[in-house]
Each structure stands twice: as C-alpha cells, then as structure tokens.
Amino acid sequence: xxxxxxxxxxxxxxxxxxQSPFSRKCCSFTAIFLMFIFLAIRAVAAEASSxxxxxxxxxxxxxxIPNLHGPLRLEFTEGGGLAASPGKAWLGSFRKELxxxxxxxxxxxxxxxxxxxxxxxxxxxILAVSARSVDHDEVRFVSLPRALIRxxxxxxxxxxxxxxxxxxxxxxxxxxxxxxxGSEGGIELLAxxxxxxxxxxxxxxxxxxxxxxxxxxxxxxxxxxxGELYARGNEVDVFLPGKVCTFIWAPGSEVxxxxxRPVWRGTAFVTPSCDPGGWKIVSDGRDWTAPETLQVVxxxxxxxxxxxxxxxxxxxxxxxxxxxxxxxxxxVTRNLRSGNYEVYRITLACGN
Amino acid sequence: xxxxxxRSLAAISTLLFVWLVTGTAWxxxxxxxxxxxxxxxxxxxxxxxxxxxxVGSVAAAENEKLATLIYDRLVTLDDYGRFxxxxxxxWSHDAAVRNWQFKLRSGVKFSDGSALTPVDVANALQSxxxxxxxxIPGENNLTIRAAHPLPDLLEQLASGRYFVFRKNAxxxxxxxxxxxxxxxxxxxxxxxxxxxxxxxHLKFRANEEAWAGRPFVDAVEVxxxxxxxxxxxxxxxxxxxxxxxxxxxxxxxxxxxxxxWSSAPNTLLALRFDNSQAAAAxxxxxxxxxxxxxxxxxxxxxxxxxxxxxxxxxxxxxTGYAFLLGSPMNLNRAKEIRASLPASEAGIAEPLRLRxxxxxxxxxxxxxxxxxxxxxxxxxxxxxxxxxxxxATNSNPAAAGLHLxxxxxxxxxxxxxxxxxxxQLHLQxxxxxxxxxxxxxxxxxxxxxxxxxxxLLPLIVLPDYVGIGPSVRDWSPAPWGExxxxxxxxxxxxxxxxxxxxxxxxxxxxxxxxxxxP
Numbered sequence: 001x002x003x004x005x006x007x008x009x010x011x012x013x014x015x016x017x018x019q020s021p022f023s024r025k026c027c028s029f030t031a032i033f034l035m036f037i038f039l040a041i042r043a044v045a046a047e048a049s050s051x052x053x054x055x056x057x058x059x060x061x062x063x064x065i066p067n068l069h070g071p072l073r074l075e076f077t078e079g080g081g082l083a084a085s086p087g088k089a090w091l092g093s094f095r096k097e098l099x100x101x102x103x104x105x106x107x108x109x110x111x112x113x114x115x116x117x118x119x120x121x122x123x124x125x126i127l128a129v130s131a132r133s134v135d136h137d138e139v140r141f142v143s144l145p146r147a148l149i150r151x152x153x154x155x156x157x158x159x160x161x162x163x164x165x166x167x168x169x170x171x172x173x174x175x176x177x178x179x180x181x182g183s184e185g186g187i188e189l190l191a192x193x194x195x196x197x198x199x200x201x202x203x204x205x206x207x208x209x210x211x212x213x214x215x216x217x218x219x220x221x222x223x224x225x226x227g228e229l230y231a232r233g234n235e236v237d238v239f240l241p242g243k244v245c246t247f248i249w250a251p252g253s254e255v256x257x258x259x260x261r262p263v264w265r266g267t268a269f270v271t272p273s274c275d276p277g278g279w280k281i282v283s284d285g286r287d288w289t290a291p292e293t294l295q296v297v298x299x300x301x302x303x304x305x306x307x308x309x310x311x312x313x314x315x316x317x318x319x320x321x322x323x324x325x326x327x328x329x330x331x332v333t334r335n336l337r338s339g340n341y342e343v344y345r346i347t348l349a350c351g352n
Numbered sequence: 353x354x355x356x357x358x359r360s361l362a363a364i365s366t367l368l369f370v371w372l373v374t375g376t377a378w379x380x381x382x383x384x385x386x387x388x389x390x391x392x393x394x395x396x397x398x399x400x401x402x403x404x405x406x407v408g409s410v411a412a413a414e415n416e417k418l419a420t421l422i423y424d425r426l427v428t429l430d431d432y433g434r435f436x437x438x439x440x441x442x443w444s445h446d447a448a449v450r451n452w453q454f455k456l457r458s459g460v461k462f463s464d465g466s467a468l469t470p471v472d473v474a475n476a477l478q479s480x481x482x483x484x485x486x487x488i489p490g491e492n493n494l495t496i497r498a499a500h501p502l503p504d505l506l507e508q509l510a511s512g513r514y515f516v517f518r519k520n521a522x523x524x525x526x527x528x529x530x531x532x533x534x535x536x537x538x539x540x541x542x543x544x545x546x547x548x549x550x551x552x553h554l555k556f557r558a559n560e561e562a563w564a565g566r567p568f569v570d571a572v573e574v575x576x577x578x579x580x581x582x583x584x585x586x587x588x589x590x591x592x593x594x595x596x597x598x599x600x601x602x603x604x605x606x607x608x609x610x611x612x613w614s615s616a617p618n619t620l621l622a623l624r625f626d627n628s629q630a631a632a633a634x635x636x637x638x639x640x641x642x643x644x645x646x647x648x649x650x651x652x653x654x655x656x657x658x659x660x661x662x663x664x665x666x667x668x669x670x671t672g673y674a675f676l677l678g679s680p681m682n683l684n685r686a687k688e689i690r691a692s693l694p695a696s697e698a699g700i701a702e703p704l705r706l707r708x709x710x711x712x713x714x715x716x717x718x719x720x721x722x723x724x725x726x727x728x729x730x731x732x733x734x735x736x737x738x739x740x741x742x743x744a745t746n747s748n749p750a751a752a753g754l755h756l757x758x759x760x761x762x763x764x765x766x767x768x769x770x771x772x773x774x775x776q777l778h779l780q781x782x783x784x785x786x787x788x789x790x791x792x793x794x795x796x797x798x799x800x801x802x803x804x805x806x807x808l809l810p811l812i813v814l815p816d817y818v819g820i821g822p823s824v825r826d827w828s829p830a831p832w833g834e835x836x837x838x839x840x841x842x843x844x845x846x847x848x849x850x851x852x853x854x855x856x857x858x859x860x861x862x863x864x865x866x867x868x869x870p
Contacts, residue, residue, distance in 0.1 A: 077675045079668060079672055079675070080616075080668060080669055081616075081669055081831070115675070115676065117668075117672065117673075117675050117676075119668060119669065119671075119672035119673075120433070121669060121670055121671065121672055121766075122429055122433060122507075122669075122670070122764050122831070122832060123429065123433050123507060123764065124433070124672070124792075125433075126671070126672025126673065126792055127672075128672055128673045128675075128676060128792070130676045137676075139673070139676055139793075139796060141672075141673070141791070141792040141793055141796070143672075143791070143792055145433065146432065146433025147432060147433045147434040170434065194441075195437065195441060220565075221562070221563055221564060221565040221566075222565040222566070223383070223564065223565035223566065223567065223568060223838065223839060224382055224383050224565075224568070225565075226382070287825065287826070288383070288826050288828070289826055289827065289828045337432075338432055339430050339431060339432035339434065
C-alpha cells in the first residue's frame, strides 16, 4: 500500500484515508466501531469530577476487561505532576471499589499484577491501568480535566489560630474587608472579575450581592497590582496607586476618582476575647512561589517572651486586613496548589 | 511651653520612626522594579522568527525561551491545568470542535506603539499553522476553522512556536510581550584568537506599555555561546543570574551549592534507524538492538541520575501512560535474535554505522554506550561522532543505519507532538489514523504501534537544568520548561561582593531603583 500519511504541518497532522476500496470499507467499519467505543469511553470519563469518582470509574473499567480474573496484586506507580501524591489513601479507595464489584485483590507477591498510575499532565488527570489478560496486555484509562480537581482540604492550623476559608476565586484578589455592620456576616472584596478591577459585596454565604466595576480608576496595567478597601457604612474608599476612588453600595452607583497619595495600611492586629493585649500579624510575602507561614506575635515589650503562633498558608500571604473587626483579620493568599486566590478569616481562639 | 515643645518633638520623632519602619517593611514585602537580569545560554545564535524554527530541535527550544520575552500567545496554560487569557480574552468552539472563535483583547500595542489588529494575529498564526487551517480575522475577534476536529487547539496555541508576532519592512520582529529586543551583537571573531568566536549578546528592554504590565526588571541581557563551565563560574562570582546547566554538570553545580531548578523531562535522546544502510531495515535486527540497550545504566551511571530511562516516545508527564510502554532489557533474547541474523548484518565486516546527530560530549558518550550494549549482543556498531569530517562532509561513502538524535518536546498536545515526531523523523508507515479525539486511548494505541515498528528507540529523557543566582526572585517557569521572565525580579542587596567588583554589566543599586513602585 502506498504511503498515505500526509502531514501538512509539522505540528498538525492530517491523516488521509487510503485510496484502496477494500481498505476504505475495512477502515470505515473499523473507524465506526472504534468511534463507538471511544464515545462510550468518553461518556464514562466525562462523569468523573474527583479522584474518588475516578477510582469508581476505573474500577468499573477494570472489572469489564474480558477474561480478567482476580486475585490481582495492585502495583502503584507515581505518575507525577500532583502537588501531593494520592498514594496509599487513593489506592485504598480504589481497592475498595474493586472489592465492592467482587473483584479479588491480594497482597501475594506471586499474584498477577494490575499496574496503576495517576498522573497530572499539563491539562488532564490521567489514571491508567494495565493487566495481563490471557496472552496480551489490556490497558484502560480514565481522564478528567485537571482544573476540575480540587486540592485536598488543607489541615486546619493547629491550636489557637482559627482559620476559615471565606472566599476563593481564580482571579486576583487585592484586598478583603469585613462588612461594617456589627456582625461577622459578609465581606467586601477588591478583586478582578473578567480582567476588570471590581469592588464586590458578598453575603455570609459567599454569594455576590453587589459588584461595582472600577473602570473610572483607569489603572495602568501592573504585574504587582495593589489596592485597599476602606468601608464606612455604605460608603467605600478604594485606595489605588496614585488615586483614591469613592462610591456607595447602591445599584448604578457612580465611582468618583481623584489623584491622591494614599497612605497604605500598616500592621494588622487581632485581639482574642480572653486577652486584652493586641497580637500582631506578621507575614513576609516576599517569595510568591512558596507557601508562607503567617505568625501572630504578641505586641508590646512586656510580652516579648510569649511565643509566636504560626499558621501555614497554602501560598504567599498577599494582604492582611485587621481594621474592621478587632477580633479577626482577613488574609488574602494565593493557593499554590490550586492557583486560586483565597480569603481566610483568622481569629485567635482562647485555650486549646 | 518647653515641655510641650519636647513632647511635640518626641511625637514627631515617633511618627517618623514608625513611618520609616513600616515603610521599610513594606518595601521589603513587595517585588521590586529595576535591574538587569543576566542570562547565559549555550547556543551561539538564535532566531526570533518562529517560522524558521525546526520543530523538535534543541535550537528551536532555545529560540522559544527568548521568544517568550517579546511575543505573546493567544492563550496560556497555568500550572493548574487552566487555560488563561492572553491576547485572547474569551474563546468558544462548535460541537464538532472544527470552528473556534477567539475574542481578542482590546487596546494591545506592539512594543513600537502600533496597535495590534486581528489581521496581525491572523497573519502570524496563519504562517505557522498548516494551510488547511483557515484563520479569519474579524472586527475584534478571530475564527479558526479546520476540516477536521481540533480538540487540542488550546494546547497547541499555548505552547510551541504559536506566538503572535509581526515582521516589519526592515526585517525586524515586533511583539506585544514584556520586552523588546533593544540591542543585538552577533558573535564575532576574537582579536586574540581569530579562530575562536567572542560570544554574542542580546539585550531585551522592558516594554513599558505591555498589556500585562511592565516587567519588574529593566532589561534582560543574554550572552550566547557561553561554555558550560564558564556559565557555572559566572553564576558563582555574580556575573550571571540565570544559566543553563548541562546534565553532566548538574552534580558539580549542586556540589558547589548553586541553586538548580529542573523542568519536567523535555528532551528525548533516541536512536533512529535509517534504511540507507540495508541492515537497518531488518525488523529482527532492530528488535535485537532494542533488547540489548541498557537504559537504566545510561540514566544512572552515564548521566548520574540526572536523566530518566525512556520507555516511550512521549513522556509520562504529557501522556500519563509512558510507564506502560517499552520492553525491558533482555540480553539473552537479543543474542538469540542476533544468532538468527545473517552474519553480515551488523557484523565485523559490515558494522551498523551509528551517527551522532547532536553535539556535545554527552551525546558522544551515549553513542559509545550504545555500541558497547550492542557488542554484548554480538552486534557490531561503529560510532561516527557529531562534527567529525565524515559526519560533517558526508565524505564517508557508507551511509549510517542508525542516528542518535535529540528531540525537544515542543507541544502541550500529545497528538501534535507525536505528529511532529512522525513527520520530522520520517516515521510514516502508511497506517490510517484519523486523530478526531483527544482521548488517551487513541494516543496510546498510536504510540504503541510506532514503538512496535522500532524505527525510533527511546533511550533517555532529560530535563532542562537552570542555575539561579541569589538575587533572582519569583522564578516560576512552567513545569514543562517555558520561562516566564516578566514576573522575575531582583533582590538588589543580594549581589555577591565578587560580582559587584567584577565590573560586569550589573547596574548599581542606585541606578537600579527608579522608584517606580506602582
């Protein structure tokens, strides 16, 4: 058969169908059959939205391999690309899924092997298994968009700093402020929405109640954008480099900006209910490529001997605001596992 | 009265102190603008014309590194598997994934101040994509149409040579990226030794009007053609901030306490059979060579664990299935197959000729290791190193049946990468495959088929190694190796004493702080 594979670009292959009528018929049939199989696979794969879902789908696919019988020994290969290996915990749930389908799994080193790898490629999470069935290897895959995978919940900071994730967004968050209504309800954010700097008002559940674009600020693009929110009841000042913008929370509110040299916020403090003294929140934020340990240290000379309380964040701390409520502070960080910007409310809990 | 005056003075002093302290703390917290980032590369010359790049070549990878400084893409891929807007802010496709619509970012300018138009984008991409792909500019959008589905179009656009650029009438290239090329001094003969070349220099200056914001550093100064050991020395004494480290020098760099970053393994070293020598067309000979190869030793001994044995054509990080492919070394089986071959095939009288197609001592050593492995299976392999008279002038009348090649993974699309491998290395065999979907099953089946043909035998995969100077901050390249120098900044107080005294091009701290904190 003459060579029929034509590449019209080194990067983008165009594969021609052979000219022989026999081959064409044969290939058409094969193509339809393969297409059916692949569409079925795709439909299955599309359902997965977490590693647990993927384990279930993969187990379905393994038990459906013709002539494959247990017991098999699971052999896990680190595929790479994940910040934290799913490791033994995930393998345990996969094993349970197999056993729930009456498929025997054993630790016996002489048993036939079911090879598994979980790999985060640049765009997908791929789960691949291979097992020997009669005289050939059978391979099955489950894939899901990597962006759908949520990182495992971070361990809550131990002991006395209480931390609560109150909001997250894939777009940059510059500042967060508690709503000044006497309660610990919602928050206000200065963040980017679809590439535009916007002030957001959120309710206690994190739902957006109002949003006011700050196009009037006409900001020059920056790789290190900076801004702060100051709320006084319904009235809000937004401090930006070289200007201050003002608006009120109301539908269709006009944003007015004027040139000014803003005085940026200083050190944030929190005061626990059982300690009248202030505690200073210390962050570095210098290395934007590494997680950061935020420290709450006692303020004042008489308290220098007291130990600092650390709390590890999933990325660099970008902003800390403790102005609106003396009992808590809002911390903006970038989660290096998910790439999302996150707002945490931290409070100092008394006792253990 | 006096007491009030003193109290006022004390209050003012306290305020001043607080202001100084908080001001200093603030200055230390945020990235700093200014300074020149000094980069040293091995290659002696680069091309900033993406149309000229040979896909898969190591030279193209070097070109791409520098092109990311001056050009932008339609979309980028972040480290979390999410496509991010770049010159395109929104995109969509039809159900058949044949028609894609991209809304273009408004107000973007080239570094010379001229506006970027949809026609500019279409012209650039059309010159890089195959003619079968139609790129149609609209008012503020772009349509990409193909006769076949393009499920991996975003992966392709976010990687490789798919940059948006414009060639001016004077032959210069302009982009919309963080920098523009300010100065270019090509390599020139040395006054001391005319046979040797003085390294070339490129200076990229910050694009103040970049849509993504001005980069932190004022300039990136690139020295070309810097030898490996010289680069390490320059990093040690503060004459360089970023250097490339050859795999065989990584151990030395680490022993010298240099900070070394490595990418995912992105360069494949492989053997390609060439039917120009008749023996290379024999399937059994190819199988014997494959089974005789000791890839583990190549990676762990020759490369001192700075490489990984390669069992597949595409790497695990790109496909997720490479660990399932490849045949383990089996010397006994290789000998059995060899015994069944005619004695003249890869025999003493007519050895299999292996030409090393890439430069460097490492490639030469690897070629010799292949010959040693083959000899253990009673196969004679004769190595012709890269750059020798026989290889360079082709004066050797006997054609090579085996080539040792280096392939740099260029695309984030496994399909595009495999297609490029097949095309560039002429691995076609007339099979009928229609890549209409992006499922791993299809890619696996296709790669399995290519591996079974044994026209290309993977040996090892290597990462990029980069040495990072103590002043460099926020060095956060893509895991697959693409540099993001627009986000890098320099900590001015970290220059080593020897570096400061060396008279290098680093500007002084005073010069480097223009006071442009946003």
